[in-house]
Amino acid sequence: MKHSFLSGNPALDFAATLRSRRGAPFEMLTSAESLDSWFLESGIVNESTRCKPADVRQAVSVREAIYSLVLARMGGEEYSSEALSTVNDAARTPPAVPQLRPGGRHIEATSSQALSTVVRHAIEVLSGADAPLLKECADPECRRVFIDSSRGGRREWCSMEPCGNRMKAAAYRARKRKERQVSL
Template identity: 55%
Template sequence: MNLDHVFVCGHPALDFAATLRARRTVRFEMFVTPERLNAWYLDCELVDTITPGDEHGLREAKTVREAVYRLVTDRRLGEAFDREALAVLNAAARKPPVTPQLTTTGRRNAATPGQALATVARQAVELLGGPDVPLMKECGNPECTRVYIDRSRGLRRQWCGMESCGNRIKAAAYRARRRTPPASAAR
């Protein structure tokens, strides 16, 4: 599987939760090292620079990620929030976030991994307590477990992204139709 970070969910907290892919099947972990976690913070443009992380910070980020995923799932399904996941998220959100600084060359977001995680946790709090909750959907690809914000006209989006899942599903359906003889030819 590709190790490139993909940002198709429409919200940073959802993209963060999607870093453990294919949760129902082969489960593919994107955050295998502190460096991969820091790369995600940089790639999603949460920070411009970040100090090196460690294994403790990596474990904490995975714990917060799983809490976010659980709370997103609870909210999406209209269920009460899991209390343990809620406590994990709120504890992370209470920590100091990334603080932008103005420099002679413009705005700069330098942070520690802990500050970056606190910022993602705050974004998750805003999402889960905000107006976009009714727009959250899970990808229509049965192997994908990404949740995304559906801002399409008519709210008819079916996949987290066309490149990542939509094209695969459409191509598989096309191949299946091509293999099946027309009903009139079967007589």
């Protein structure tokens, strides 16, 4: 499975596993295998967490709580007590622990430990120096939240491919249409 990691923080990338939230939502965490794949591809773990269907339900609940907290933080609103409770409960589980092996760093974890690691990233981004840098992609079909660490803080899209390119092409077509109407 191919997941994308464009947000600058694993918790924000995890929140983006429900794609196109404001358009036609597309769920990426559809099975235990897809959740396990996300943990592997994100680098949270180096080998299978052996996820079960109950782990997926918990992960989706945690993902939605993280997303709720991120939107509240960006909007200057109070956090939902339910979302706070969900995130804090998950953070109480010990996180994935890296081990040093002859071949280098290796991380084994259960699904709950991997999820705890993701939640701890969410807590760090929401309470740390990156919190004011949170932005939502300007592509109305995407709306992924990312950390804008660009010079001047003027980044508009989660990524140029495909969001930035799609938005720039749409703006170009709109300008050309307007030019044609003015010249008539």
